[in-house]
Amino acid sequence: MDERSLVELLRRDSGSRGLVLGIGDDCAVYRPKPGEDLVFTSDLLIEDVHFTSELFRPEAIGHKALAVSLSDIAAMGAVPKFALLSLGVPASCGEKWMRSFFRGFHKLARRYDTTLAGGDLSRSDKIVCDVTVCGAVRSGKALRRDGARPGDSIFVSGRLGRAWQRHQKPEPRIKLARKIAGRATSCMDLSDGLSLDLHRLCLASGVAAELDRVPARRGATPELALHGGEDYELLFTLPPRKAAPAGTIRIGRMVEGEPGAVKLLGAPLAPGGYDHFRRSGSRH
Amino acid sequence: MDERSLVELLRRDSGSRGLVLGIGDDCAVYRPKPGEDLVFTSDLLIEDVHFTSELFRPEAIGHKALAVSLSDIAAMGAVPKFALLSLGVPASCGEKWMRSFFRGFHKLARRYDTTLAGGDLSRSDKIVCDVTVCGAVRSGKALRRDGARPGDSIFVSGRLGRAWQRHQKPEPRIKLARKIAGRATSCMDLSDGLSLDLHRLCLASGVAAELDRVPARRGATPELALHGGEDYELLFTLPPRKAAPAGTIRIGRMVEGEPGAVKLLGAPLAPGGYDHFRRSGSRH
Numbered sequence: 181m182d183e184r185s186l187v188e189l190l191r192r193d194s195g196s197r198g199l200v201l202g203i204g205d206d207c208a209v210y211r212p213k214p215g216e217d218l219v220f221t222s223d224l225l226i227e228d229v230h231f232t233s234e235l236f237r238p239e240a241i242g243h244k245a246l247a248v249s250l251s252d253i254a255a256m257g258a259v260p261k262f263a264l265l266s267l268g269v270p271a272s273c274g275e276k277w278m279r280s281f282f283r284g285f286h287k288l289a290r291r292y293d294t295t296l297a298g299g300d301l302s303r304s305d306k307i308v309c310d311v312t313v314c315g316a317v318r319s320g321k322a323l324r325r326d327g328a329r330p331g332d333s334i335f336v337s338g339r340l341g342r343a344w345q346r347h348q349k350p351e352p353r354i355k356l357a358r359k360i361a362g363r364a365t366s367c368m369d370l371s372d373g374l375s376l377d378l379h380r381l382c383l384a385s386g387v388a389a390e391l392d393r394v395p396a397r398r399g400a401t402p403e404l405a406l407h408g409g410e411d412y413e414l415l416f417t418l419p420p421r422k423a424a425p426a427g428t429i430r431i432g433r434m435v436e437g438e439p440g441a442v443k444l445l446g447a448p449l450a451p452g453g454y455d456h457f458r459r460s461g462s463r464h
Numbered sequence: 465m466d467e468r469s470l471v472e473l474l475r476r477d478s479g480s481r482g483l484v485l486g487i488g489d490d491c492a493v494y495r496p497k498p499g500e501d502l503v504f505t506s507d508l509l510i511e512d513v514h515f516t517s518e519l520f521r522p523e524a525i526g527h528k529a530l531a532v533s534l535s536d537i538a539a540m541g542a543v544p545k546f547a548l549l550s551l552g553v554p555a556s557c558g559e560k561w562m563r564s565f566f567r568g569f570h571k572l573a574r575r576y577d578t579t580l581a582g583g584d585l586s587r588s589d590k591i592v593c594d595v596t597v598c599g600a601v602r603s604g605k606a607l608r609r610d611g612a613r614p615g616d617s618i619f620v621s622g623r624l625g626r627a628w629q630r631h632q633k634p635e636p637r638i639k640l641a642r643k644i645a646g647r648a649t650s651c652m653d654l655s656d657g658l659s660l661d662l663h664r665l666c667l668a669s670g671v672a673a674e675l676d677r678v679p680a681r682r683g684a685t686p687e688l689a690l691h692g693g694e695d696y697e698l699l700f701t702l703p704p705r706k707a708a709p710a711g712t713i714r715i716g717r718m719v720e721g722e723p724g725a726v727k728l729l730g731a732p733l734a735p736g737g738y739d740h741f742r743r744s745g746s747r748h
Contacts, residue, residue, distance in 0.1 A: 206539035207503035212496035219491035224550040224584040255490035266508040310594035
């Protein structure tokens with residue numbers, strides 16, 4: 181495959197939602213709609229750091245590369261608009277590999293109306309993909325990490341502890357995000373483990389947290405549910421007595437106290453999640 | 465260094481132009497201004513593919529990673545607003561390396577008022593950086609590749625043949641872009657060599673080109689000037705008899721003919737530039 185036939189592969193199924201100009205020029209062009217804020221995130225996936233080719237089929241890599249960025253878009257209460265994909269692949273990944281990768285990417289992109297608007301392609305020793313997604317949210321309504329207040333209830337969008345099945349395809353919580361946008365006081369996605377991510381949310385909001393329960397997925401240990409990461413569920417807060425969407429689980433409440441301090445059933449909980457940079461690890 | 469001190473390094477000097485929310489949440493938030501279109505580009509740089517650590521100091525890598533994306537923004541006649549940086553580095557790149565890399569990145573970013581709005585950090589065997597830049601242009605005024613018409617004059621923004629000095633820092637043509645926005649009929653940046661890039665521009669516009677001259681930089685062979693790539697000058701067209709900004713060089717004109725066909729002093733010129741994907745090369 182040469183660059184031109186690859187660009188055709190990129191272009192296929194990519195739609196053109198909201199885009200004035202898509203793949204094929206120096207830049208993609210997007211015309212914002214009045215009253216919308218745009219949100220942006222980039223996520224880097226590197227072979228043998230974030231995944232292995234033994235466990236992950238190319239279709240699952242294409243899915244995951246987009247899913248982790250869509251999860252960040254959901255965490256802002258936004259809906260995705262378009263994505264840019266930078267992909268580096270070894271020569272050993274031939275046409276079959278590429279088609280499978282893009283099948284996984286485009287399938288998820290279509291499900292959430294996300295146009296592939298551009299990007300970059302290169303050779304590389306290891307598989308490298310960086311996905312940037314732009315989402316839109318009503319002006320001033322983006323969900324942030326710094327809005328939780330003492331008394332707010334803490335929720336997660338589903339059971340935790342996916343880490344042991346992380347070669348499976350995570351589903352970004354875009355639909356739930358639309359339901360809590362403008363209602364939740366704070367929100368983030370769970371990528372590095374509940375204990376670390378909740379600590380971060382509390383720090384940003386200047387509050388402490390008290391957890392009553394940690395809902396584990398079937399087959400996951402409580403340890404994994406607390407610290408495992410790779411859940412891509414949403415962690416969010418609602419004002420007291422505000423009804424939560426069906427399927428979400430209340431796990432505790434925000435309290436006044438040392439910013440960032442978290443207790444589980446009355447005992448202090450140290451943030452045990454993942455620092456990508458200090459250890460060279462395999463979680464994203 | 466842990467992730468938190470790195471995030472502080474990222475945040476430093478990054479300003480907050482037009483951003484409602486910058487580094488530190490799940491996404492950056494940008495509030496578009498009425499009447500502006502937004503343009504987006506991503507460029508991937510990989511060690512030993514696009515540069516070597518022997519020839520490139522970390523500051524030059526940080527500069528180049530941003531410069532190649534800014535060059536795409538210039539090619540649309542846009543001004544940069546903000547950037548997202550995804551960076552993978554080996555453990556051997558310590559704090560000194562990181563500080564030097566960000567010095568190069570931030571210095572260029574400040575020169576063109578580009579806010580570092582977010583991104584991702586990871587360990588990696590080889591240095592990997594992907595930079596996404598968002599730029600803004602008056603609605604409907606983005607310069608595209610498909611607007612050149614027979615009779616238009618063809619210009620370049622400077623002499624060509626940088627390839628032999630490509631470890632030096634390229635300067636994106638943002639200032640020139642502002643002068644030709646709304647006046648040029650087509651524009652692109654020269655990254656893969658004049659012969660290939662002009663062929664692409666002609667294809668997109670459905671025209672042929674006749675070149676009278678190829679202005680070479682001092683020390684560059686005509687071969688390098690024609691096919692070398694890595695120039696990051698702008699290639700653009702103006703309607704006949706329209707005055708060009710000072711410092712730009714007229715090199716020929718567009719004519720009717722087989723779309724994409726280019727002649728140099730009357731003789732057919734084959735596109736000799738670079739296909740990133742077919743050969744695993746070192747040019748970007």
